[in-house]
Amino acid sequence: MAQIIDGKAISQTIKDEVKKEVQELSEKGIPVTLAVIQVGEDPASTVYVNNKKRACAYTGIRSLSYNLPESAAQEELLSLIGQLNEREDVNGILVQLPLPGHMDEDAVIEAICPRKDVDGFHPQNVGALCIGKPGFVPCTPAGIIELLKRSGIEIAGKECVMIGRSNIVGKPMALLLLRENATVTVAHSRTADLKEVSGRADILVVATGRARMITAEYVKPGAAVIDVGMDRDENNKLCGDVDFEAVSGIAGAITPVPGGVGPMTIAMLMKNCVQAARMQESGKKNS
Ligand code: GUN
Secondary structure, eight states: OOEEOOHHHHHHHHHHHHHHHHHHHHHTTOOOEEEEEEESOOHHHHHHHHHHHHHHHHHTOEEEEEEEOTTOOHHHHHHHHHHHHHOTTOOEEEEOSSOOTTSOHHHHHHHSOGGGOTTOOSHHHHHHHHTTOSOOOOHHHHHHHHHHHHTTOOOTTOEEEEEOOOTTTHHHHHHHHHHTTOEEEEEOTTOTTHHHHHTTOSEEEEOOOSTTOBOGGGSOTTOEEEEOOOEEOTTSOEEOSBOHHHHTTTOSEEOOSSSSHHHHHHHHHHHHHHHHHHHHHHHHHHO
16 A cells, blocks of 8 residues: 555645744744736636635735626726735735636736746746746645655655646746756657556646546656646546546555645745745845
8 A cells, every 4th residue: 555645745745834934034024915917707716726825824924805796897807916016015926717709828927026926837937847946836736746745755866757748837947947957758648658658757747627537547656746736626626637446556655636636726825925025025135
């Protein structure tokens, strides 16, 4: 039976570390503030946004909440982002995705000041990650690196296979694993012989969006399997992209869903907010 990687416990440790840092900053007169913007009332987005606000409250980060109606014009959102960019008392800005169909997500992301882009989605931060410069790293892949490190799983020199090539998970995950000196393969829906490719992995990260798609046949015995999926099965039960029952019998380590990667995303967002506040404070001193 595989080691179960407890993302809930690890994320709690990180949130407690962040809480301490936030308190120390606050004692030096440096409060940390995150502005969270939601457009429309997508129920899943509302759950995510509320979880983010709850984590802010726990860690002592001030959260400002903005709700625009589904019908809001893109200019209205861009104008709000512009105001938040200018505000010295706002360190991080997060626009919950997806946005309504009439909005251009890329244009919205590009409107966020890169120094406040705690999601790490702005092209400047993506570019920085790509060439190994400091910047904000997207929270889910950053959380996976923390999960591996804090579970004692060596990354350097390992064969890592990332299944999925999204801008939010797959691509930044591949870059982060590379930064940790892994040998990285990115597989996707058009990969020929996915079983053969994924079967080479010492560390397999799965973000396919397809419920329980990855069965034991895709996994090398002893591999660490990280499941980014948040799916519903035929009984509407929450599950991952990995068939946990089957794969936990062969893997060396595995993340459950829920309680694996999910809680880490929010913990890393809190860490990014602290990073933003620190960066902006040192920017003030240097200017
Ligand atoms: N929607 C799904 N995941 C994310 C995320 O990490 N950040 C934002 N802003 N929206 C999301």
